[in-house]
Amino acid sequence: MPATGMAKGYWDSPVQINEVEPKDRICFAMYTVQGRTMKMMVQFYPLKKNESRQVYLEVEKNGKWQPIATGEIRENYYTKGSEFEAQAWNLLFRIDHWDHSKDFNYRVMALDGVAKYNGIIRKDPVDKEEIVVAAFTGNSRHDKATRMEMVDLVKKQNPDLLFFSGDQVYHHQHHLHEWLIFGSEFGELTRNTPAVSITDDHDVGQGNLWGANGKKSSRHGGADGGYLQTAQYVNEVQFAQTANLPDPFDPTPIEQGIGVYYTSLNIGGVDFAIIEDRKFKSAPLQIFPDSKGRRPDHPQGVKPEKLNSSKAAMLGKRQLKFLEVWGNDWRGVDMKCVLSQSIFCHGHTSQKMDLDTNGWPQHGRNKAIKAIRKSFSFMLAGDQHLATVIQHGVDEFGDAGYSFSVPSIVNHYPRVWKPKKKALRKVGPLPRGGDFLDGFHNKITMHRYANPDENVPPIVTRKKQTKQATGHGIVRFNKKTRKITMECWPRGADFKRGDSEQYPGWPMTVSQMDNYGRKAKAYLPTIKVTGMENPIVQLIAEASGETVYTLRIKGDTFRPKVFADGKYTLIVGDQGKNEKKLQGIVPSKTTSEIKVNF
Template identity: 30%
Template sequence: MQHPKSFQCRFPLSSKLLISSDGTAFKRNHANSGVTAFCLIAALAFVSTGSLVRADFASDWKGSRQWVSPDTWAHPLYGWRTENGKLIASAAPKHLLHQLTHQITDPSKSFSTTTTLQFLSTDVEKPQKISAGFAFGVQGLMDDYRHVLSGTIRSHEAGIRMDGTLFIDNTLTKQKISATEPVTLILAVSGGHATLEAVCGDQKLSVESDLPLESIKGNLALHAHSPSPHSYKRQPIEVAFLKWSGEGPALSDHAEQTFGPILWSQYTLHKRTLKLNVQFAAIGTDDDQHATLTIDGKKLKSQIDPHSRTALFRLEDLDDTDDHPYAVSYRWQGTDYTWEGMVRKQPNGPLRLAAFSCDHGYAFPLSKLVDQVLQENPDIVFFAGDQIYELYGGLFLQRKPLNTAILDYLRKYYQFGWTWRHVLKDRPSIIIPDDHDVFQGNLWGHGGRVAPDGKQEAGGYVMPAAFVNMVQRTQTAHLPDSPDPKPAEQGIGVYFTTFNYSGIPFILLEDRKFKSGPSSVLPKNRRNLSPEDVDVPEAELLGTRQEALLARWADETKDAPARVVLSQTIFCKASTHSGQTLKRSRYDLDCNGWPHTPRNRALKLLANNPATIMVHGDQHFGILLRHGIEQHGDGPLAFMVPGTANGFPRAWWPESGEVTGNHMDRYGNKMTVIAAANPEKGSNTLQPRKTDHPDMTAFKKGSGHGLITIDSAAKTATFDMWRFPLDVPKQFDGFPQTIPLDGK
């Protein structure tokens, strides 16, 4: 934690500080009573102690980097940076720099905040539309300072426009002050009365406004605004902030509410080989580029990758029958930072696997869900994809240039890690990206090629290979080594692999990267095609390399008392309704029910062991079923978990009304449904970013997670499907289910 510098109360140059005979400080001829009150406090402290009072917080910006500091959060990450000790902001809608360690929690009391800023852009049309200053009372639909960072729905703004006008919300000054030089802004709020004073040289100007008390409560931030969204196609309008401080009894002080420079860690342990990946903030080139891992008395160093901002550690021959505490250390700006965790010994009894997918972001930081998972204490966790979504946080997606796109992704992925880091640090995790993680609505990777003309349905990647590899490094670098590591087209890395944990064999499949693009193998007009017409036998699903690995693994594990297959999505079309109106849907080429022939080919390889459990996410609802190949029930079990915060709605509402039992999907794939976790009808109309409480929205939309307890000795698996928690944890109807794994 950085220690704040002293708070300096700045008077206009034309004012004089006077001390009366009784020691009272007052400022003559000052029109701003609110600012005067705070300056009197500072002056009295100076007289009585001989030194200035310390601010509750004060900036200490040094050097040049994209990430600002541990006690602030930039929304968005690409919109704020430090440059030679100054804070540079790119003005655009919703661009805020939040203070993390201090919030306005008692609006009946007073606070003040001060900054000095300068507009760097000069030749701007409509300068009255450009502004910078403070945002306060920044609120969301949840009373959590972290939720507000990307879920802001209301705030007050006070600052200066580029034309020199001061404002508090819609209250403006008629006079103007020079805005071409550095301007010091002092905002003082007391009892609902807000006063903003601006000082530039010997000029001064102020504006006042009365505000409802409860509207003042919330986050405190700097803002830099222009009406145009950030775009690489136009020159950014930039503002420099030279310093920022604040104090007052209205502010709460939570020194522990920092984030960075070490953000979190994620690891796996397979065949006594530890791979531990550490995520860092977007540090600068002048910062230390190495981190240290201390474990079992050993110290390992690793370089921080300049794109993904990750440091990967590898340690061979680590005893997997014992716990191993570890610490990651990093020195930043003269301070040593440490992140600690535990490499768990492999469990001897039943294995508990928790599974998650599809966080649409509106319920960040999922506090109740995380608390429940920590209580469940799973042995291993699986995140099946869509850890982020393109519009996570309400900002426009940035695809170009590459560095901006990377920063756009990292800000969103940082929020995933912030949510789950206390789960990830103490147990192995399998994390894999899906389509939205690489900024695509759907992904048919077509072997890793470039998507023709940027059209995702043709098959291929829309974003450059460097971006895809960066995403994969953040999410998958810690996975056990792939037995077939040759990159796909464009040099895009692969991560499909096999591993054992607690005596249970696992295979991890990439069911997106090699799948054929539908418009490359199907006619444009598919409305009236039959299931036979839609099936393209030569189309790929897993690709030849993964099928070969699957065949070897299936043969080697045919007698295992239990085995697990992990991939992004389920091998059938398990939904009947989809879309914002939840209408009945016909074909969904995104699921692994298509293409039918390679789907069956993969499932036939797994049919040699009835104790096969396939685990997936992606579809935004949950289901437990047994696949059919030649007949109902002759394939593996499949457990698909809902999203942790469902967005695009889907449901399993068969026309017969019979949710369970034998069914056939649109592609002719057989499936025996055991239980389903559907959204509530009507939940597709909820607005969690505007009016409806995010937690209740997540609950009604059928969000949640899955937990599998695999008991190899008893040859059973118990499937829990938990609803998004409100108060008391509750499972979806039809769960839990305990299934024998002996095929009987």
């Protein structure tokens, strides 16, 4: 994300919301279902003073519409007294005891029945072998063209989940205006498909965000940490974009009363951790108050090691605790994935060191990567204005998991992967793939990248946005094979032409087990399970009591790898229902076997 150098005319310009007919006042809706709780955010266009604020939610049962909830439209101001004075014009429906075993047609009714909005709340796709996610980022209005060609392509790809990783809105003063534009286009997807939307810096009204636990920022560019907009503005943005998410793991607000939303969502047996990698992150001037220059986030003449402060936070203690609890819980789960705003490295070469990336702080980045790999979790994000597939490393190259940073919808600030040095080890089909130290000397293995104007696929009808390496990502989680396939689709791609339309190097497939690529020092005896298919296995180091990793194995046989000598405890079974604990297990140099019978 650029921002501080961009023209003020775009970020802060006055806007005009077009008036729509009363029958069209419901702009769009987004929903999720977690467990037996369905939450739906409904966004309206501004209403007139004499128009009803009552809203009704109905579902179709046995061919008849039945009311299940009523609510009143929220009219909270984003920032009372500002020149914009936009209001929220939305509401949240929450239905507990939802039947997630079947599809339901629904409709939202407003303005005494004049305004109607229809869609489908899908059943949990637990019976599907493959769970499909469509992922998006960076919806800048620098390109005012419609997004409907992208929407039409995604409809054909028929995802089970939509993920908007941030920067759905770029206007820094009038979120409502661009949120309505976003909804008028992508609402054609969200009306029928569960959606996760998380806020990034531009959404909350600033070019870069180091949330610093919610403090107030007083410096243009935000490098002192915290939020430039009022807490009221930030909370209204978060309500609009995230109110439909499952309840947060820990709802305790941060400073200024700013809310949090980090949580998890299970779609058909694929468990998604939804985190906020900006909100608790330390800022450059908090850690290096003597930094000089207009852009302290782009330090010059400093060795990366000097920037590696153990005082600087990335996810913060609260989210690391969440990842620990979430990573250990595999009830009803076959595979896991972490959804974040950005990937955990400096995944481009457009700046030598960019403290806005999650390559910094290195200490906090490594804590996050170590926590995530314990659950063999894949990582999906956006933000970088550059599509990449990277395997992350902490102590060694490739000792952690894979990330897919999807291309921007609009790439007005293109970045590239063009390292000056050759790879320490060449990998993959692209010329600049391999092992590298990123700008902060984090270990990364670059497998795929889509440079603007370079890796452009042979599309018959080229558009400017295609040459800027724009588009969206698709991720396919195959629960039977435990394979993860990444697809990278340009805007304007022809679905009928198949994979040849994707950016060079895609699709790419990795294994679930590749997401903890750390090399084994030794192996425990092979576990042979009878009476239970695909059990959960948790490995605990007895000397420290630390959980080394947890996963649901594929099949009935598993040989646990370990990274140090010592005694281990294995907990095998179906967490909380039927499990067995094996203690004092030590590494074996032979192909010995432990039978676990249920």
